[in-house]
Amino acid sequence: MKKTYTVSIYTENNIGLLNRISAIFQRRHINIESLSASDSEVDDVFKFTIVVNVTETQIKKIIGQIERQIEVIKAFYHTDEETIFTESAMFKIKSELLFEERQIQNIIKESNARIVTVNKEFFVLEKSGRRAEIALMYRELKPFGIMQFTRSGRIAVTKTEMPITTLLKQIEHKDEAAFAKSSL
Amino acid sequence: METETLKKTKTETTTMSGSEALVHCLLAEGADLIYGYPGGAIMPFYDELHKHQDKLRHVLTRHEQGATHAAQGFARATGKVGVAVATSGPGATNLITGIADAQIDSTPMVCITGQVGSHLLGSDAFQETDIIGISTPVTKWNYQITRAEEIPEVLAKAFYIARSGRPGPVLIDITKDAQFGELEYAYQKCTQVRSYTHTPQIEQEALEAAAKAINAAKKPMIVWGQGVLLGEAETEFKDFVEKSGIPAAWTILGVSAIPTEHPLNVGMVGMHGNYGPNVLTNECDVLIAIGMRFDDRVTGNLETYAKQAKVIHFEIDPAEIHKNVTADIAVLGNSKESLAQILPLIEKKSHEAWHQKFKDLYQIEFDKVIKNDINPTKEGLTMGEVIVRINKQSNGDAIIVTDVGQHQMIGIRYADFKQSKSNITSGGLGTMGFALPAAIGAKMGAPDREVVAIIGDGGYQMTIQELGVILQTGAAVKIVVLNNEFLGMVRQWQQLFFDKRYASTDMQNPDFCKIADAYSIENQRVTAREDLDEAVQKMMASPNSFFLEVMVEKEDNVFPMIPTGASVSDIRLE
Numbered sequence: 001m002k003k004t005y006t007v008s009i010y011t012e013n014n015i016g017l018l019n020r021i022s023a024i025f026q027r028r029h030i031n032i033e034s035l036s037a038s039d040s041e042v043d044d045v046f047k048f049t050i051v052v053n054v055t056e057t058q059i060k061k062i063i064g065q066i067e068r069q070i071e072v073i074k075a076f077y078h079t080d081e082e083t084i085f086t087e088s089a090m091f092k093i094k095s096e097l098l099f100e101e102r103q104i105q106n107i108i109k110e111s112n113a114r115i116v117t118v119n120k121e122f123f124v125l126e127k128s129g130r131r132a133e134i135a136l137m138y139r140e141l142k143p144f145g146i147m148q149f150t151r152s153g154r155i156a157v158t159k160t161e162m163p164i165t166t167l168l169k170q171i172e173h174k175d176e177a178a179f180a181k182s183s184l
Numbered sequence: 185m186e187t188e189t190l191k192k193t194k195t196e197t198t199t200m201s202g203s204e205a206l207v208h209c210l211l212a213e214g215a216d217l218i219y220g221y222p223g224g225a226i227m228p229f230y231d232e233l234h235k236h237q238d239k240l241r242h243v244l245t246r247h248e249q250g251a252t253h254a255a256q257g258f259a260r261a262t263g264k265v266g267v268a269v270a271t272s273g274p275g276a277t278n279l280i281t282g283i284a285d286a287q288i289d290s291t292p293m294v295c296i297t298g299q300v301g302s303h304l305l306g307s308d309a310f311q312e313t314d315i316i317g318i319s320t321p322v323t324k325w326n327y328q329i330t331r332a333e334e335i336p337e338v339l340a341k342a343f344y345i346a347r348s349g350r351p352g353p354v355l356i357d358i359t360k361d362a363q364f365g366e367l368e369y370a371y372q373k374c375t376q377v378r379s380y381t382h383t384p385q386i387e388q389e390a391l392e393a394a395a396k397a398i399n400a401a402k403k404p405m406i407v408w409g410q411g412v413l414l415g416e417a418e419t420e421f422k423d424f425v426e427k428s429g430i431p432a433a434w435t436i437l438g439v440s441a442i443p444t445e446h447p448l449n450v451g452m453v454g455m456h457g458n459y460g461p462n463v464l465t466n467e468c469d470v471l472i473a474i475g476m477r478f479d480d481r482v483t484g485n486l487e488t489y490a491k492q493a494k495v496i497h498f499e500i501d502p503a504e505i506h507k508n509v510t511a512d513i514a515v516l517g518n519s520k521e522s523l524a525q526i527l528p529l530i531e532k533k534s535h536e537a538w539h540q541k542f543k544d545l546y547q548i549e550f551d552k553v554i555k556n557d558i559n560p561t562k563e564g565l566t567m568g569e570v571i572v573r574i575n576k577q578s579n580g581d582a583i584i585v586t587d588v589g590q591h592q593m594i595g596i597r598y599a600d601f602k603q604s605k606s607n608i609t610s611g612g613l614g615t616m617g618f619a620l621p622a623a624i625g626a627k628m629g630a631p632d633r634e635v636v637a638i639i640g641d642g643g644y645q646m647t648i649q650e651l652g653v654i655l656q657t658g659a660a661v662k663i664v665v666l667n668n669e670f671l672g673m674v675r676q677w678q679q680l681f682f683d684k685r686y687a688s689t690d691m692q693n694p695d696f697c698k699i700a701d702a703y704s705i706e707n708q709r710v711t712a713r714e715d716l717d718e719a720v721q722k723m724m725a726s727p728n729s730f731f732l733e734v735m736v737e738k739e740d741n742v743f744p745m746i747p748t749g750a751s752v753s754d755i756r757l758e
Contacts, residue, residue, distance in 0.1 A: 012379050016316055016326070023321045064503035070325040070345055073379040171378050 004033075005059045005077045006085060006156045009048040010040055010164050012071040021048060021072075024065045030054055034087070034153035042168055045073060051154045074167055078158050085156035089134045090116070091125040091141055092148035098123050101144055111137045122147060197368040202332030202358070203228040205369045206296070207236045209339035212371045215267045215294075217241045217258065217628060219251035223271025224311060226298030228363035243628065243657060246649035248275050250621035252282020253647070256291045257625030260608045261583055261633070263416065265292040265346050266625065272298045273311030276357070277318065281615055283353045284322040288612030289437060290414060292351035294342050295319075302330040302359040315357050324352030332365030336372070344374035349382025350501040351414060384502055386517035386525060393513045394472075394496045395529035401470035403538045404430045405461070405493075407453050407482075410437035410611075411475010411500060417520035418442065418604045421474070424523045429534040431542050433461035435476045437611045440601035444580070450542045454482040455746045456593040459553075459755060460545035462746065465490050466753040467541075474498040475519045478508035479612065488751035498522050552757045553743050558598060564737030565713055567594040567666045573716060574636055574664070575600040577724035582634040583608060583626050587619035587643035590672035593742045595638040605630075617646030623661045624653050634662065634724065641667040641693050651703040654729045662723050663705075665696055665733045668740070676741045700731035707731035 011017055018037065025032050033051040040047035052059070059077045066075040095118060097104055108115065113127040127137055134151060200208075206229055210218065220242060222230045233242050245251040248270040255266030266286075270279050276297040286293045300309040316328050325345045327338055335358070342354040398404060406428075412421045422442050425432045431450040434441070442449060451458030453465065465471065471493040476482070483489045486508060497504075497511035498519055505514045515522050557568030571594060574582070580602035586592040586609040601607060608626055610618040623637035644665050654661060675689040700707035706726060710719045716734070723730040744755045 015328075016320060019317060019320050027321070061503075061507055064505075064507070068501065068503045070377060070380045168378075 002053050002055055004051060004053050004080055006080070006083050006154060007048075007050040007052065007059070007063070007066075007075060007077050008156070008158070008162065009050065009066055009075040010042070010073045011046050011048065012073065013044070013046050014071045017069065017071050018048070020069050021050075021066060024062060025050075025052065028058070028062070030058070030062070036153035036155055038155070040164070042165055045164070045168070049153065049155055074164055076158070076162060078156070082160065083156040083158050085130075085154050086128050087131055087134060087152055087154050088126065088128045089137070089149065089151040091127070091137070091146055092122050093125065093141065093144065093146060095119065095121055095123050097144050104141070104144060107137065107140045111140075113137065197370045199366055200369050201228070201232070201363065202335050202365050202367060203232040203363040205332065205335045205367055206339065206358070206363070207232045207240055208369060209336055209371060210267065211240060212373070213265065213339070213343040215240075215265065215343075217243070218267040218269055219243045219245050219254040219258075219625065220269030220296075221245060221248050221251060221271070221275060223275045223298065225272035225300055225360050226269060226275070226296075226363075228360065229269070229296070229298065229358075242269070243624075243653060245621060246652045247647065248278035249281050249617065250647055250650045250653070252279050252286070252293065252295065253615075253618050253621035254625035254628075254650075254653070255293050255295075256282060256286055256289075256618075257585060257608055257622030258629040259291050259293055259625075260622070261605055261626035261635075262629040263605065264629070265294055265343055267294050267296070269296045270298070271311065272300055272315070273313045275311075276315040277313055279355070280318065280322065281613075283319060283355065285610050285613040285615045285618065286353040287322045287324065289610065290351050290410060291353065292346040293353040294346050295353060295355040297355065297357045298363070299328065299357045299359045301361045303361070305330075305359070315355065319355045322353070323355050326355040326357070328357040328359070329362050330359050332362050333367040335362065335367065336369060337374075340372060340374040341377060345377065345380065383500055383518050384516035386515065386522050390513060390515045391522065391526050392529065394498075394515050395526055397470050397494055397496060397513060398428060398430070398472065399531045403464075403468045404428070404470040404472060404535070405464060405468035406430050406432040406472045406474060407435065407461070407465075407476055408432060408438045408441060408474040409435040409476025411498070411519050412438060412441040413605060415475060415500070415519035417475075417518075417523055420520050420523035420527070422446075423527055424530065427527060427532050428530050429532070430472065431461070431464075431535070431539055433457070435479070435482055435611075436596055436609065437607070438476065439596060440604055440606040444599070444601045451546070452597060453752070454479075455484070456597070456742050456744065458546070458597075459549035459744050459757060460542040462744070462752045462755045463545055464541060466492065466751065468493050470494045470496065472496045472498070473509075473511075474523070475500070477504045480508070483508060484746045484750055484752045484754075488753070549744065549757065557594065562737070564740070565710070565716065565734060566740060567591050567736050568598050569713075570664065570666060570716065570720070570734050570736070571595055571598040571638070573720040574638075574724070577720055578634055578636065582606070582636045583630060585609065585619045585623040585626055585635060585637045587637075587639040588614045588616045589640045589643060590668070590676065590740070590742050591638055591640045591666040593673075616640075616643035619643060620647050620663065621650045621653070623663070624650060624659050627659045627661045628657075635660075636662045636664060638664045638666065640672060641665055641669060641691055641696075642671045644696070645693075648699065651699070651705065654705060655703045659729060660727060661729050662726075663729070663731045664723075665731070666736050667693065667696070667733055668736050668738045669693060670738060672740075673742070675739070679739070679741070681747070696733050697731065705729050705731045707733070709733040709735065711735045
């Protein structure tokens with residue numbers, strides 16, 4: 001059975017690594033639903049967060065292939081139930097509507113959206129939340145005219161511990177041990 | 185001695201150019217024989233090669249693909265890292281087939297490509313191609329160097345990654361300005377990379393579980409692959425097989441790890457493997473896979489593959505576990521260590537009744553297939569009888585390099601291997617044109633061994649220009665072309681599955697002996713059985729290279745055969 005999985009990949013910072021990782025999905029004809037790249041909780045370690053809809057058998061094999069890449073430190077996969085996740089969206093709308101259309105103010109209030117900026121021509125709304133909440137806001141604002149819309153990839157943290165820090169400590173420990181050995 | 189060098193390099197540096205540093209890096213990694221083809225963007229490096237030719241030998245192939253296959257042949261014959269060099273653009277793209285071949289067959293190789301100057305990157309400059317992007321899916325690792333000072337560290341990492349764990353190809357792209365640029369040279373070998381665990385640790389629990397299952401098995405069977413050779417675990421493997429008494433079958437890349445004549449060797453598995461091990465894969469109670477990856481050509485239909493058996497998988501690459509066949513017990517780690525560690529836990533057994541089943545099925549295969557392949561009574565020459573004569577003359581000591589197709593299957597099925605690292609072929613990628621350059625590389629890597637390339641008339645013409653290397657270097661490679669004037673394997677499939685519609689498989693060939701003449705290679709064509717013995721004898725006795733063309737039966741088929749999508753136990757004998 002297919003499910004939505006959030007894949008968290010901890011990596012070295014390397015040009016071309018994204019290419020290597022995305023190729024693994026492409027070879028198996030798996031569509032990447034969203035992707036984001038950022039720093040992680042560990043210094044000098046980067047993180048890709050990728051959302052895909054696949055079976056658990058598939059995702060296990062994919063994780064194996066990802067971890068096989070030289071610059072990947074560790075990859076994990078989690079279900080929606082195991083993660084706290086969010087996406088972020090921005091809406092650019094004509095400023096006059098903010099004052100003329102009372103409904104828009106209600107939408108902003110009810111959806112917990114934030115006004116990022118307002119000027120003479122346009123104002124920008126920012127909304128963080130689940131995909132469905134953003135979609136609902138989009139549907140509500142659409143009739144009034146949206147000048148620009150954009151939505152980020154999913155970012156997520158897991159409910160349980162991500163054992164990456166311990167793993168890195170082990171690696172560093174091994175590093176030191178190897179160094180001590182080589183300098184003997 | 186190594187520590188001395190380390191101490192020295194830590195304190196002393198020398199100013200030199202990037203390309204000179206590259207030469208020193210290669211020498212520091214023990215690479216004193218490399219293959220390649222020069223061109224604009226790699227010229228600074230070739231200039232240094234010229235200056236250092238007394239220490240570092242460069243062999244000019246006639247096409248960059250030939251350089252990769254030669255490097256692969258060298259690596260497979262020696263266990264060392266093969267090195268191939270090319271210029272940017274078309275030079276680099278011509279390496280791709282060999283790189284893909286090395287990736288799927290886990291061959292340690294470092295490819296060095298020149299690249300346009302860093303200020304031109306991305307500008308569609310002359311002979312610029314994004315070789316990093318292109319090679320990404322087929323390399324274990326790749327990296328573009330744009331500054332001279334990166335060279336020592338990156339090269340050290342490249343060799344370390346190529347040879348460690350499950351080996352594979354690494355491509356290093358070096359811009360022209362990085363080759364010209366100066367650096368303070370000091371070399372330190374790479375011993376680890378933070379994000380890369382090359383060999384997983386063996387879990388004692390898994391070993392114990394595996395030993396328990398093996399000891400309890402009534403009808404166990406071993407299928408071993410190249411992992412035994414790559415792990416240099418031949419002795420440990422032999423001890424394991426002999427103590428456990430388990431029938432052992434091989435994948436196409438595993439053969440020669442133990443001698444062909446070993447009494448516990450029961451033959452090849454897979455599409456054109458032997459009857460017994462294929463049929464009995466679906467009857468064994470424990471299947472012990474060692475250093476193999478359950479390729480589809482080995483397993484046939486996965487839905488019906490060894491479903492009755494408990495599967496134990498000894499493997500160095502965690503990504504291979506459960507990839508194609510779910511393992512009941514996975515023993516991760518290097519085969520040399522895991523086999524040595526499991527040996528004391530294994531009970532000594534002989535499994536005689538079970539062995540008899542393999543013998544019975546062998547007899548059926550012998551009567552229906554083998555007899556006619558190696559001792560034909562019909563007029564036309566068979567590929568099998570040629571191989572048998574080579575065995576006789578080589579005494580089983582030759583390195584047999586095969587190309588891809590019918591001759592490959594026949595060659596490997598009937599070749600007699602006494603020593604390890606004696607079978608060099610393109611297994612996973614099935615690259616026609618592999619054999620000639622790979623044989624040249626193998627001969628240069630193992631000059632004291634006889635190297636016989638067995639090639640079809642199709643594949644031969646894909647890299648035939650590498651005869652130029654033999655002409656120029658005198659590499660004493662024996663070349664046997666088994667000529668059926670067809671792309672035989674494709675023709676066989678057309679006969680069996682496409683109602684004999686021979687679309688584009690008949691070949692009008694040139695006079696191969698005249699071509700050999702043109703390259704000053706002694707040669708002979710055999711069209712009749714009575715001339716075969718003498719011709720093979722003459723070829724094998726020659727101290728130089730020799731070209732032997734044998735005109736074989738045009739429409740012979742390779743059997744046994746598992747039709748695509750069929751179960752291993754549905755293997756056909758005719």
